Amino acid sequence: MDERPVSLTLKILAGVMFAFLLAPLIVVLPISFSGDAFMTFPPTSWSLKWYPAIFANSKMTAAFWTSLVLATVVTTISLAIALPAAYALVRLKPAGAEVLSSLFTAPLLLPTIVLGLAILIVFARLGLLATFPGLVLAHLVVTLPYALRVLTTALATLPIAVEEAASTLGASPFTVFRRITLPMMKSGLIGTTALCFLVSFDEVVLSIFMTGPRISTLPVAMYHHVEQQADPLVAALSVLLVVLSLVVVLVVDRTSGLAKTFVK
Amino acid sequence: MSAATALAPALPPRRSRLGLIVALLAPIALINAIGFLAPVLNLARMSFYEVEPTGAMREVYTLATWAKMVTDSFYAELIVNSVSVSLGITLLTLVCSYPIALYLHRSTGTWKTILLVLVISPLLTSAVVRTYGWIAILSDSGLVNNSLGALGLPPQRMMFNLTGVTIGLTEILMPYMILALLAGFGRLDPRIEEAASTLGAPPFTIFRRIILPLTLPGIALGCLLCFVLAVSSFITPKLLGGGRVFLLATEIYDQAIVTLNWPLAATLSILVLVIFGGALVLYTRALRAIL
Numbered sequence: 001m002d003e004r005p006v007s008l009t010l011k012i013l014a015g016v017m018f019a020f021l022l023a024p025l026i027v028v029l030p031i032s033f034s035g036d037a038f039m040t041f042p043p044t045s046w047s048l049k050w051y052p053a054i055f056a057n058s059k060m061t062a063a064f065w066t067s068l069v070l071a072t073v074v075t076t077i078s079l080a081i082a083l084p085a086a087y088a089l090v091r092l093k094p095a096g097a098e099v100l101s102s103l104f105t106a107p108l109l110l111p112t113i114v115l116g117l118a119i120l121i122v123f124a125r126l127g128l129l130a131t132f133p134g135l136v137l138a139h140l141v142v143t144l145p146y147a148l149r150v151l152t153t154a155l156a157t158l159p160i161a162v163e164e165a166a167s168t169l170g171a172s173p174f175t176v177f178r179r180i181t182l183p184m185m186k187s188g189l190i191g192t193t194a195l196c197f198l199v200s201f202d203e204v205v206l207s208i209f210m211t212g213p214r215i216s217t218l219p220v221a222m223y224h225h226v227e228q229q230a231d232p233l234v235a236a237l238s239v240l241l242v243v244l245s246l247v248v249v250l251v252v253d254r255t256s257g258l259a260k261t262f263v264k
Numbered sequence: 265m266s267a268a269t270a271l272a273p274a275l276p277p278r279r280s281r282l283g284l285i286v287a288l289l290a291p292i293a294l295i296n297a298i299g300f301l302a303p304v305l306n307l308a309r310m311s312f313y314e315v316e317p318t319g320a321m322r323e324v325y326t327l328a329t330w331a332k333m334v335t336d337s338f339y340a341e342l343i344v345n346s347v348s349v350s351l352g353i354t355l356l357t358l359v360c361s362y363p364i365a366l367y368l369h370r371s372t373g374t375w376k377t378i379l380l381v382l383v384i385s386p387l388l389t390s391a392v393v394r395t396y397g398w399i400a401i402l403s404d405s406g407l408v409n410n411s412l413g414a415l416g417l418p419p420q421r422m423m424f425n426l427t428g429v430t431i432g433l434t435e436i437l438m439p440y441m442i443l444a445l446l447a448g449f450g451r452l453d454p455r456i457e458e459a460a461s462t463l464g465a466p467p468f469t470i471f472r473r474i475i476l477p478l479t480l481p482g483i484a485l486g487c488l489l490c491f492v493l494a495v496s497s498f499i500t501p502k503l504l505g506g507g508r509v510f511l512l513a514t515e516i517y518d519q520a521i522v523t524l525n526w527p528l529a530a531t532l533s534i535l536v537l538v539i540f541g542g543a544l545v546l547y548t549r550a551l552r553a554i555l
Contacts, residue, residue, distance in 0.1 A: 017360050028397050039399070041400045104293075113498055121530070219392050241393060245389055
């Protein structure tokens with residue numbers, strides 16, 4: 001593509017809008033080093049006390065572990081369920097495959113507030129509210145469509161000739177899948193893992209309907225904390241979370257290319 | 265050549281093949297049924313349940329909750345308010361995102377990747393974190409008011425009102441708008457702009473007569489996406505509105521969790537879906553008019 005000069009007006013406008021877009025993420029960093037008891041910006045004094053304060057806050061640490069275990073379990077189950085489903089839909093092409101895949105990705109079309117309420121009402125009757133299995137099931141409803149979408153795209157774009165060759169040479173369908181298809185889908189699998197983990201770890205709206213005093217996830221605990229008092233504790237926690245997402249993004253970029261995973 | 269015919273010799277006979285498909289799809293179908301289909305159908309039914317004056321819910325069908333939407337002016341106002349606020353936020357998001365998308369479309373190489381990461385990274389950060397950042401900027405002891413104070417200007421109330429909600433939601437929706445705009449910028453050919461420029465058109469005329477019309481499909485898609493997200497978002501309106509800004513999504517949450525009036529919450533949810541449907545119809549009409 002040939003280099004085109006970008007007009008100065010556009011440069012300035014884009015720069016200002018970028019500053020606006022990134023402002024809330026940028027201010028969090030200095031606040032996390034605040035020495036004040038309440039949030040003021042700019043802080044009147046500096047300290048490192050809010051980082052150890054996170055680990056002293058039992059509510060936050062408990063919620064962090066819940067979120068971490070939850071995201072890991074949800075990601076594992078998502079892969080285990082979506083991979084066979086993607087294989088069946090793309091490679092075995094059953095009648096009505098398109099209808100089925102739009103049904104399976106339909107939860108993404110529903111606003112999470114509506115989905116959250118719908119799940120709340122049914123799960124309340126099943127006794128799944130504020131339980132770990134309930135949270136896993138609720139998160140799966142939103143992670144599975146993402147996993148299915150990325151994996152079906154990954155499978156459909158694979159060159160089929162290699163699989164055909166292996167199959168012609170006598171490999172069983174399962175061996176072809178394990179030895180040929182799976183290794184070739186590597187970037188799709190990494191993308192799915194990262195996406196499911198981040199979606200589950202960051203999910204607030206569904207979780208807010210599903211959590212209670214007994215069990216809470218980190219975003220929900222942070223939400224309730226901010227609702228009551230916006231002190232620098234959340235800033236320090238936010239910095240750690242931003243670093244965590246950046247690490248995930250970098251890993252994905254290194255292994256499979258960011259643009260390929262997130263922008264079709 | 266289709267995959268099925270190519271792999272046919274290696275595949276088991278038809279009957280067990282169907283069995284295999286069913287087995288592979290059963291888990292996802294089960295979760296879809298328990299976590300999506302059943303809850304959503306149940307929600308539609310719930311909106312017709314009766315609520316006694318004590319607040320207890322009875323499994324008796326009534327149109328009372330739906331009648332309330334028409335007769336109680338609070339709900340009519342709530343709907344009009346939600347739709348108009350969301351429309352305003354969508355327009356503002358478009359205006360703020362357009363320059364970034366255009367700039368991104370024109371940049372190349374590593375610089376483009378860096379900018380793309382900057383656009384996507386807020387998307388990977390929890391809405392709670394970004395809203396918290398806006399509290400730091402907009403609160404009474406935040407960046408804006410401390411700067412105003414330093415300049416000797418009177419403080420402005422920027423939080424716990426519509427201003428705060430609008431600013432916060434606009435920023436939160438920008439990445440979605442930018443990505444949607446970028447997806448629709450494919451028709452933008454620099455050679456057409458060059459031709460117009462060579463023929464003597466001033467930059468603003470090129471923008472108005474060439475760039476803007478060519479990017480209308482992306483604009484329509486981005487606006488649909490952001491409107492839908494704005495109507496249904498509630499974390500930011502709740503935290504930056506501080507219970508003083510009433511929107512459909514915050515009201516659904518309050519009715520579901522605080523007041524425990526599930527039929528009312530269900531009815532409001534279905535109204536949200538109806539608004540979605542309306543937006544989708546408008547979008548298809550707009551797209552047909554553009555293309």
